[in-house]
């Protein structure tokens with residue numbers, strides 16, 4: 683994926699989330715610094731466990747307004763939720 687495609691994908695995720703922070707509900711452009719949070723954190727261990735296609739998938743990334751909210755979105759410490767999301771993403775990948 684080149685930089686332009688990465689930028690498009692970012693914008694696509696912000697559009698999907700209506701530019702609303704998925705933790706506090708505030709508009710990311712008006713309040714704070716728009717940033718994408720990983721639900722299953724982007725770590726070496728998680729990449730090994732879940733695979734790059736899960737970690738990088740748009741469903742694993744959500745709009746947030748600041749570092750605090752970004753950190754609050756992490757579900758990596760909840761194995762049930764993390765596995766549910768990983769399964770959902772794998773289903774999506776099979777559909778493509």
Ligand SMILES: [Zn+2]
Nearest residue numbers: 703706747751
């Ligand atoms: Zn927020």
